[in-house]
Amino acid sequence: MTVIDMHAHFVPREWPDLAARFGGADWPGIRHTAPGKAMLLLGEREFRPVHSALWDAGERLAAMDRDGIDIQVLCATPFLFGYQRTPEQALGAARIFNDAALELCAQAAGANAGRLKSLCQVPLQATDAACAELSRCMQAGHSGVQIGNHVGVRNLDDEGIVTFLQHCAAENAAVLVHPWDMMAADRTRQYMMGWTVGMPAETQLAIVSMILGGAFDRLPPSLRICFAHGGGSFAFLLGRLENAWHNRDIARGKSEHPPSHYCDRFSVDSAVFDQRALRLLIEVMGEDRVMLGSDTPFPLGELSVGKLVRESAMTAAGQAKVMGGNAARFFGI
Amino acid sequence: MTVIDMHAHFVPREWPDLAARFGGADWPGIRHTAPGKAMLLLGEREFRPVHSALWDAGERLAAMDRDGIDIQVLCATPFLFGYQRTPEQALGAARIFNDAALELCAQAAGANAGRLKSLCQVPLQATDAACAELSRCMQAGHSGVQIGNHVGVRNLDDEGIVTFLQHCAAENAAVLVHPWDMMAADRTRQYMMGWTVGMPAETQLAIVSMILGGAFDRLPPSLRICFAHGGGSFAFLLGRLENAWHNRDIARGKSEHPPSHYCDRFSVDSAVFDQRALRLLIEVMGEDRVMLGSDTPFPLGELSVGKLVRESAMTAAGQAKVMGGNAARFFGI
Numbered sequence: 001m002t003v004i005d006m007h008a009h010f011v012p013r014e015w016p017d018l019a020a021r022f023g024g025a026d027w028p029g030i031r032h033t034a035p036g037k038a039m040l041l042l043g044e045r046e047f048r049p050v051h052s053a054l055w056d057a058g059e060r061l062a063a064m065d066r067d068g069i070d071i072q073v074l075c076a077t078p079f080l081f082g083y084q085r086t087p088e089q090a091l092g093a094a095r096i097f098n099d100a101a102l103e104l105c106a107q108a109a110g111a112n113a114g115r116l117k118s119l120c121q122v123p124l125q126a127t128d129a130a131c132a133e134l135s136r137c138m139q140a141g142h143s144g145v146q147i148g149n150h151v152g153v154r155n156l157d158d159e160g161i162v163t164f165l166q167h168c169a170a171e172n173a174a175v176l177v178h179p180w181d182m183m184a185a186d187r188t189r190q191y192m193m194g195w196t197v198g199m200p201a202e203t204q205l206a207i208v209s210m211i212l213g214g215a216f217d218r219l220p221p222s223l224r225i226c227f228a229h230g231g232g233s234f235a236f237l238l239g240r241l242e243n244a245w246h247n248r249d250i251a252r253g254k255s256e257h258p259p260s261h262y263c264d265r266f267s268v269d270s271a272v273f274d275q276r277a278l279r280l281l282i283e284v285m286g287e288d289r290v291m292l293g294s295d296t297p298f299p300l301g302e303l304s305v306g307k308l309v310r311e312s313a314m315t316a317a318g319q320a321k322v323m324g325g326n327a328a329r330f331f332g333i
Numbered sequence: 334m335t336v337i338d339m340h341a342h343f344v345p346r347e348w349p350d351l352a353a354r355f356g357g358a359d360w361p362g363i364r365h366t367a368p369g370k371a372m373l374l375l376g377e378r379e380f381r382p383v384h385s386a387l388w389d390a391g392e393r394l395a396a397m398d399r400d401g402i403d404i405q406v407l408c409a410t411p412f413l414f415g416y417q418r419t420p421e422q423a424l425g426a427a428r429i430f431n432d433a434a435l436e437l438c439a440q441a442a443g444a445n446a447g448r449l450k451s452l453c454q455v456p457l458q459a460t461d462a463a464c465a466e467l468s469r470c471m472q473a474g475h476s477g478v479q480i481g482n483h484v485g486v487r488n489l490d491d492e493g494i495v496t497f498l499q500h501c502a503a504e505n506a507a508v509l510v511h512p513w514d515m516m517a518a519d520r521t522r523q524y525m526m527g528w529t530v531g532m533p534a535e536t537q538l539a540i541v542s543m544i545l546g547g548a549f550d551r552l553p554p555s556l557r558i559c560f561a562h563g564g565g566s567f568a569f570l571l572g573r574l575e576n577a578w579h580n581r582d583i584a585r586g587k588s589e590h591p592p593s594h595y596c597d598r599f600s601v602d603s604a605v606f607d608q609r610a611l612r613l614l615i616e617v618m619g620e621d622r623v624m625l626g627s628d629t630p631f632p633l634g635e636l637s638v639g640k641l642v643r644e645s646a647m648t649a650a651g652q653a654k655v656m657g658g659n660a661a662r663f664f665g666i
Contacts, residue, residue, distance in 0.1 A: 153519050183517035186486050187538065191545040191586035196574045200566060201534035205520065212524040229573065233533060236569030239607025240562065240633075241529045247632040253524035274572025280613045299580040300573075 001320050004327035005064070005305050006073045007176065007228055007269045007293025010118075011040070011080065012100035013055040019043075022089040028079055040079060047079065053297035057107035061115060063297070067305040070324070072296075073331060074101065075119035075146035078180030083151045087126030091133060094121050098137050105141075117331065119146040119176055127160040131167040143331045144174030144224075148181065149206035156206050157213025157254075165215070169223040174331050178228045179203045195300055203232025207266065208241060212253030216265045224267070224330050226291065230277065231268035235284040238263075267330060269293025270309055270322060271302060278312055287318040291327045334653050337660035338397070338638050339406045340509065340561055340602045340626025343451075344373070344413065345433035346388040352376075355422040361412055373412060380412065386630035390440035394448060396630070400638040403657070405629075406664060408452035408479035409434065411513030416484045420459030424466060427454045431470050438474075450664065452479040452509055460493040464500040476664045477507030477557075481514065482539035489539050490546025490587075498548070502556040507664050511561045512536045528633055536565025540599065541574060545586030549598045557600070557663050559624065563610065564601035568617040571596075600663060602626025603642055603655060604635060611645055620651040624660045 011030065018027035026043035033039055036052040053059050064072055076097045082090035101118035108116040120137035122130035124147050134145055145168060147161075154161060156177070168175050182188065182198025183205075207227055210216055227234070241259045244251035255262075267289045272278050282290055292309055295301030302308060309322050327333065344363065351360035359376035366372055369385040386392050397405055409430045415423035434451035441449040453470035455463035457480050467478055478501060480494075487494060489510070501508050515521065515531025516538075540560055543549055560567070574592045577584035588595075600622045605611050615623055625642055628634030635641060642655050660666065 150520065155520055183520070183534070184538065187483065187488055187516070187542075191541075192577055192581060192584040193538065193541055193545070196570065196577050196584065197534065197538045197541055200570050200573065201516070201530065201537075204534075204566070205517065205526065205530045208524075208526055208530055209520075212526070233537070233566030233569055236566055236605075236610050236613065237529065237533050239605050239610050240533065243606040243635075244525055244529050244633050247636060248525060251525040251529065251633070272569075272572050273576040276613050276616045277569050277572050280569065280609050283609045300577050300584070302576075303580060 002070045002324045002328060002333070003068055003306065004071045004073065004292060004324040004333065005069045005294050005296065006226070006291045006327045006331070007271060008072045008074045008296045009054065009077045009298060010074045010101065010104055011050065011054045011077060012097065012104070015096055015100065018093055022092050024085060024089060051297070055104070057104055057116065061108060061112050064115065069305055071115050071117060071333060073117045073119060073143060073327070074104070075176060076101065076121050078148050078178055081121060081148050081180060082123065083125045083148060087123050087129045090123035090125065091129045094123055094133055097121060098133070098142065102141055117143045117333070119144045119174070121146055122164070124148065124161065124164065125151050127163050130164045134167060134173055135171055138171050138173050144168070144176065146176045146178055149177050149179045149202045150181065155209035155213065157209045157215040162215050162218055165219055165223060165225070169220045172332070175223070175225040176228060177203070177206055177225065179206070179232065192300070200229060200232035203227050203229055204234045204237060207231060207234045208259070211259050211262045212255050214254030214256070216262045217254070217256050221265065226267040226269060226330065228269055228271065228293065229295070230270065230272035230281050231285070235268070235281050238284055264289065267291055267326065271295050273302065273308065275308065275312055278308055282314065282318070287314065287321050288326055290322050291330060292323050335403045335657045335661060335666070336401055336639065337404045337406065337625060337657040337666065338402045338627050338629065339559070339624045339660045339664070340604060341405045341407045341629045342387065342410045342631060343407045343434065343437055344383065344387045344410060345430065345437070348429055348433065351426055355425050357418060357422060384630070388437070390437055390449065394441060394445050397448065402638055404448050404450060404666060406450045406452060406476060406660070407434065407437070408509060409454050411481050411511055414454060414481050414513060415456065416458045416481060420456050420462045423456035423458065424462045427456055427466055430454060431466070431475065435474055450476045450666070452477045452507070454479055455497070457481065457494065457497065458484050460496050463497050467497070467500060467506055468504055471504050471506050477501070477509065479509045479511055482510050482512045482535045483514065488542035488546065490542045490548040495548050495551055498552055498556060498558070502553045505665070508556070508558040509561060510536070510539055510558065512539070512565065525633070533562060533565035536560050536562055537567045537570060540564060540567045541592070544592050544595045545588050547587030547589070549595045550587070550589050554598065559600040559602060559663065561602055561604070561626065562628070563603065563605035563614050564618070568601070568614050571617055597622065600624055600659065604628050606635065606641065608641065608645055611641055615647065615651070620647065620654050621659055623655050624663060625656050
């Protein structure tokens, strides 16, 4: 069994001064503060302390060895998306981070060759530019793309985003949807509630808007799309959504079928941190639609990658799917 | 076994012109459109079609008989809260709706006497006025109070709201927290996503902010507080919250203990519309902390009240608690 962790993040060790290169203010930056330690910056403002596991391939591979992970699929963090920039700015920054991702993966050489795979990022605010960068990246060796769960007020059923997703299907690019730019920021500033409240709500909104907005009805079943953090709160709230769909006409939106009908059109990762939640997730999504994803190396990820699934009551066959079989199919590994 | 539905809504058949009485615009109103049918209004704008089950005690009792419900605890809808008004305006409106609730309950007479109980509403934006109206209502015969899950940017760990909740404990008033004024309104306008995405996220935020903001540490264990719609997405997301608490200092807020420690400090209703979700809810909250609540007579409620619990795999003893035993203790019935 090839064990695949399909949700892991990176940032490059360093990157050019994006404000100097592209104009505009408050670009993401990084300031190294001590050996193995750095501070992510937004302009001059400190955003988040980080450490070398984010940019050091050797450290990353050692952690994978420790946890019994054969392959890791890494992507940048939403912090680097730039969806609020001009298309030219966002595309320029995306190229830098996308090429850096491939360089990081290439550092896994010799016996480790092929153990690091990457997802690119695109200027999702500009459909044509996003499609072009996706095509460039797939040719360059990326395994797919990570996108944010919305662009400003545009949910994932937005026409331009659906066009991009159709392009992903045509390019055979796997899609990971990650929450970002979280709702209710004025009430979740404290205690990381943006991560524990905002993110799962964002992800649920992404799935619900794709269902009710008719996006899945317009997209080919061949599209491989996965939602981070176990799909946010979607699986638990499906009953509420389904009840609304059946009992209130305006709760149906443009969807052709009840919400549960669409559960075989997307996947989720396993990052739910609780056996009871994992069981519900498997029950709702099916064991073919849940993939090991750790959110490593961030502290809100699974610190011992794969522990939750390995210690679950799933059958051995089910575990094998979740630990790697599903991801191998999803990413064409 | 006395079966109690502890989450049901009412509006009076009619009420005074609140703009004329209190000043200000866009007050809630009701316009009867046909026998048994009406439109709720915000000022002149149509808000929601409703029907006579909301204000007709006879119809309500007949529905309860049909579903085998002995007692129903009703409350107004958040539409009537008025938290954005001046304290005087909100208090004046609250008095009208609180007295109307008691009148509706009193219509259950003779053999039906005592089958309808009510929760009051208060001007939660003004702590002193809220405490005074709560005391008046408890003396007048209400069983407790329904509050919204936030007041503007103030979550439930806000000092004034905690003071109000301390007063509820002192007055022996049960509290039902209902989501309202939902987050991400600019992205959930369509397809009732305010109800299916916004509401459960609001309720989870309410619980999380009470835990991490240290509200439960400051409130007496005697406070009886219940969160609507199965506590929103809280039960499913507890693992994520717990993982964050243990691994990131700033995710702990002011809480003295990990989030799971506080699950015995509050209750939730059973309105989750899915057996798998109900099972998770019982596992996380315990069968002493889930109470039958239907959200009737709204179309997003449980149309056949109690069906989900009755058809669940719970033990008979567990079902008896959820169907009425827990609520009898919670409301002192």
